[in-house]
Amino acid sequence: MIELRNVCKSYNKGLLRAVDDLTLAVPPGEIFGFLGPNGAGKTTTIKMIVGILAPDSGSIAIEGRDNRSEPLACKAVTAFVPDEPEIYERLTGLEYLNFIGDVYGVPAGLRAERAGRWLDKFELSAVAGDPIQTYSHGMRQKIVLSGALLVEPKVFVLDEPLTGLDPRSAHHLKEAMRGHCDRGGTLFFSTHVMEVAEKFCDRIAIIHKGRLIACGSLDELRRQAGESQSLENIFLELTEP
Amino acid sequence: MKRLKALLAAGLRQNFGLSLLKHKVLQGKKDLWLVLLAGIGFLSLLPVLVLYVRGLGLLFGILRAAGQETAMLTLAILVGQFFILVFGLFYVLSAFYFSRDLEFLVSLPARPFEVIGAKFGVILVNEYLTVLFVVVPVFVVYGVMAGKPLGYWPLAALVFLLLPVIPLALAGLLVMAMMRCVNVSRKKDFLILVGSLALLAAALFLQLGLAGTRSPEELVKFFSAADGLARLLGEKFPPCIWASRLLASGFSAPGLGYLALFAGGSVAVLLLLLLAAEKLFYRGLIGLSEMAVRRKKLSAAALASSFASGRTAWRAILRREWKLMNRTPIFLLNGILSVVLVPVMLFIMVRTSAGSSSMAILKILGSGNRLAEILFAAAFFVACGCLNGTASSTFSREGKTFWISKVIPVAPGRQVTGKFLHSYLIAGLGVLGGLLAVRLALGLGWKSILPAALLAFVAGVLLTATNMAVDLARPLLTWTNPMRAIKQNLNVVIAMAVDAGILYGFYHVSRLLRRVGFAGTGLIAVLFVILSLLAAASIFLLARFADKRYTTIET
Numbered sequence: 001m002i003e004l005r006n007v008c009k010s011y012n013k014g015l016l017r018a019v020d021d022l023t024l025a026v027p028p029g030e031i032f033g034f035l036g037p038n039g040a041g042k043t044t045t046i047k048m049i050v051g052i053l054a055p056d057s058g059s060i061a062i063e064g065r066d067n068r069s070e071p072l073a074c075k076a077v078t079a080f081v082p083d084e085p086e087i088y089e090r091l092t093g094l095e096y097l098n099f100i101g102d103v104y105g106v107p108a109g110l111r112a113e114r115a116g117r118w119l120d121k122f123e124l125s126a127v128a129g130d131p132i133q134t135y136s137h138g139m140r141q142k143i144v145l146s147g148a149l150l151v152e153p154k155v156f157v158l159d160e161p162l163t164g165l166d167p168r169s170a171h172h173l174k175e176a177m178r179g180h181c182d183r184g185g186t187l188f189f190s191t192h193v194m195e196v197a198e199k200f201c202d203r204i205a206i207i208h209k210g211r212l213i214a215c216g217s218l219d220e221l222r223r224q225a226g227e228s229q230s231l232e233n234i235f236l237e238l239t240e241p
Numbered sequence: 242m243k244r245l246k247a248l249l250a251a252g253l254r255q256n257f258g259l260s261l262l263k264h265k266v267l268q269g270k271k272d273l274w275l276v277l278l279a280g281i282g283f284l285s286l287l288p289v290l291v292l293y294v295r296g297l298g299l300l301f302g303i304l305r306a307a308g309q310e311t312a313m314l315t316l317a318i319l320v321g322q323f324f325i326l327v328f329g330l331f332y333v334l335s336a337f338y339f340s341r342d343l344e345f346l347v348s349l350p351a352r353p354f355e356v357i358g359a360k361f362g363v364i365l366v367n368e369y370l371t372v373l374f375v376v377v378p379v380f381v382v383y384g385v386m387a388g389k390p391l392g393y394w395p396l397a398a399l400v401f402l403l404l405p406v407i408p409l410a411l412a413g414l415l416v417m418a419m420m421r422c423v424n425v426s427r428k429k430d431f432l433i434l435v436g437s438l439a440l441l442a443a444a445l446f447l448q449l450g451l452a453g454t455r456s457p458e459e460l461v462k463f464f465s466a467a468d469g470l471a472r473l474l475g476e477k478f479p480p481c482i483w484a485s486r487l488l489a490s491g492f493s494a495p496g497l498g499y500l501a502l503f504a505g506g507s508v509a510v511l512l513l514l515l516l517a518a519e520k521l522f523y524r525g526l527i528g529l530s531e532m533a534v535r536r537k538k539l540s541a542a543a544l545a546s547s548f549a550s551g552r553t554a555w556r557a558i559l560r561r562e563w564k565l566m567n568r569t570p571i572f573l574l575n576g577i578l579s580v581v582l583v584p585v586m587l588f589i590m591v592r593t594s595a596g597s598s599s600m601a602i603l604k605i606l607g608s609g610n611r612l613a614e615i616l617f618a619a620a621f622f623v624a625c626g627c628l629n630g631t632a633s634s635t636f637s638r639e640g641k642t643f644w645i646s647k648v649i650p651v652a653p654g655r656q657v658t659g660k661f662l663h664s665y666l667i668a669g670l671g672v673l674g675g676l677l678a679v680r681l682a683l684g685l686g687w688k689s690i691l692p693a694a695l696l697a698f699v700a701g702v703l704l705t706a707t708n709m710a711v712d713l714a715r716p717l718l719t720w721t722n723p724m725r726a727i728k729q730n731l732n733v734v735i736a737m738a739v740d741a742g743i744l745y746g747f748y749h750v751s752r753l754l755r756r757v758g759f760a761g762t763g764l765i766a767v768l769f770v771i772l773s774l775l776a777a778a779s780i781f782l783l784a785r786f787a788d789k790r791y792t793t794i795e796t
């Protein structure tokens with residue numbers, strides 16, 4: 001469960017409002033997609049949820065705990081994957097996963113089993129012993145995802161996780177996320193791919209210029225827009241400049 | 242030429258304009274206490290400057306009596322060029338080969354010599370800052386005391402401007418040649434490390450080993466000539482002699498001749514560098530990031546065993562710091578290696594003839610005063626351990642990966658424990674290195690070394706924590722060239738100034754203690770207690786500061 005209440009965030013000393021009075025609840029058990037044009041404030045919102053940025057005002061709760069007064073409790077149940085896989089290049093994939101396992105306190109036995117599974121699915125087993133420096137962009141993304149999946153947290157927060165993944169890896173990831181939500185977990189992710197949002201998400205939020213302009217199931221959005229349009233048309237209509 | 246100018250302008254802007262501005266302005270009021278601390282640190286350096294100038298005045302008097310005053314210029318220029326050569330090796334290696342803008346630069350329609358020319362220009366400007374404090378006071382003291390005419394000053398400025406060109410271009414040539422050779426192998430990181438150490442050793446040897454031993458008759462011969470001492474000092478590196486004679490003779494026929502030699506030599510070496518860039522640069526650069534990889538599927542058993550242990554968070558962080566530092570050549574050179582290097586340099590220096598005689602003088606001065614011996618040794622150990630960039634770049638080094646530190650469920654205070662242990666480990670190695678050097682090179686007795694080491698280990702805690710606090714207050718996380726995170730990081734300089742200030746403060750504390758009647762073991766014990774209290778407080782405050790500060794660092 002993620003709850004944002006009246007969250008605001010501006011850059012450049014208030015000159016640029018990136019997120020404007022955002023109130024949003026991401027219930028557990030539902031795949032929640034976050035859409036919006038470039039620069040709408042998706043990444044900013046996500047970074048506030050995981051504690052990289054602090055909101056100017058408003059509050060954010062994860063699993064019912066405020067992420068500023070109880071940051072460690074929130075971080076312990078959250079795994080985050082950023083849009084750019086900037087990680088320790090000089091470590092090997094295995095060392096990185098071990099580091100993540102250590103700091104999240106994943107027991108060694110579970111770690112080997114989960115890491116083995118994901119390295120296999122993402123076809124990284126052969127390179128896991130090499131420095132991350134030698135990985136391609138997609139491989140880096142997959143090692144960050146593996147780290148997040150290693151933790152098996154209650155809450156996943158993913159910034160454009162499907163961009164740059166090959167079809168097979170994307171398929172495995174979607175399957176895993178479906179399973180995670182079916183078990184009652186929470187998933188919040190941003191995407192630019194309308195088909196993914198349409199077919200994969202149970203609930204969709206659209207943000208535009210920092211403001212939430214639509215939120216609900218696909219059917220609810222259709223009703224709100226008036227006709228039985230595709231999500232793409234709804235999106236284009238709502239975010240018209 | 243137009244492209245070269247554009248590249249140079251872009252490089253300078255990136256290196257100085259933007260980043261400095263960011264450092265200064267963006268961090269606003271929170272920096273105030275730091276500015277204050279740094280101010281105190283720099284102020285504490287002021288007496289050093291005054292001492293330096295006074296010492297130069299004395300030296301001038303002595304040299305003039307022997308008719309050897311130009312030796313002063315030669316010495317200053319030699320030392321300046323030596324520093325530039327040694328540091329230049331690092332700068333050049335990092336800027337030419339490890340900067341992340343290279344991929345972009347190489348893709349531009351610019352020739353190799355233009356890329357290298359622009360990068361060279363940026364380093365050159367950096368070097369002026371390095372030599373400013375060493376060379377300019379000498380030029381001024383000499384000019385004033387020798388009563389040089391007005392014409393001396395523009396020439397001095399010219400020499401100052403040309404001074405770094407030859408050694409820096411030499412460093413560039415050496416590094417490019419090395420990289421060309423190294424780039425054929427798969428074990429590049431390792432070879433680069435070995436190669437740069439070899440170059441460094443060569444540079445050190447050239448400067449320190451050259452004194453050699455000479456018969457007294459030879460020495461007398463040198464001294465009887467008008468600028469014999471200058472010639473003796475600079476004989477292995479003629480440009481120093483040209484420059485100092487140029488300054489000594491001013492606008493006269495021989496002076497202009499030396500001007501032609503010095504300026505012509507600088508231009509020639511620079512041209513050589515650009516020419517070599519065309520031949521060597523890309524072949525050393527392309528494929529550099531290619532690394533030896535295994536690409537062997539891990540068996541389930543191997544995988545399980547690599548995950549066998551579960552560590553506590555601070556140990557995981559300590560391991561991460563250790564690995565990241567040691568596997569990034571630039572960081573390694575500035576961390577452990579610089580810590581090892583200082584004692585080695587001292588050792589070599591003492592073994593040269595000039596060194597051993599000055600050491601003998603030092604020993605005579607120090608003998609009989611055990612307390613002074615202990616305190617000086619302690620200060621030296623601390624310098625060996627703490628005057629490197631490890632602690633003062635510990636947050637900056639994380640760079641764009643800092644988001645990981647912000648999202649992991651480990652309290653910043655605890656993360657900092659792991660980071661502190663890493664920095665302190667290196668400081669401890671430095672103290673041990675200094676200890677060995679003092680023991681082996683100077684033969685200092687254990688009765689002085691042990692209490693000094695005790696003091697140094699405790700002071701190391703205080704300085705390490707302070708250095709980390711400086712970096713935590715204003716971490717530089719946006720770098721693309723790892724050099725920016727450590728060697729060209731303003732935090733490292735500020736931290737060193739603050740360290741110097743703290744040591745200076747303790748110098749006064751010990752004087753005060755003496756004045757109120759403490760002596761010998763009693764004084765050491767009191768110092769130890771004060772240091773211990775401060776050390777404990779500094780660690781506690783650092784953790785608290787981290788808990789506060791981590792939430793406000795936005796990436």
Ligand SMILES: Nc1ncnc2c1ncn2[C@@H]1O[C@H](COP(=O)(O)OP(=O)(O)OP(=O)(O)O)[C@@H](O)[C@H]1O
Nearest residue numbers: 011012016018036037038039040041042043044045
């Ligand atoms: N570090 C920053 N400093 C200043 N402004 C920023 C910063 N990061 C983002 N912004 C601005 O905040 C706004 C929102 O950016 P954000 O990255 O959240 O968009 P986004 O929805 O993730 O876009 P995209 O789809 O391109 O990833 C943009 O106008 C952007 O220019």
Ligand SMILES: [Mg+2]
Nearest residue numbers: 042043044083
């Ligand atoms: Mg984004």
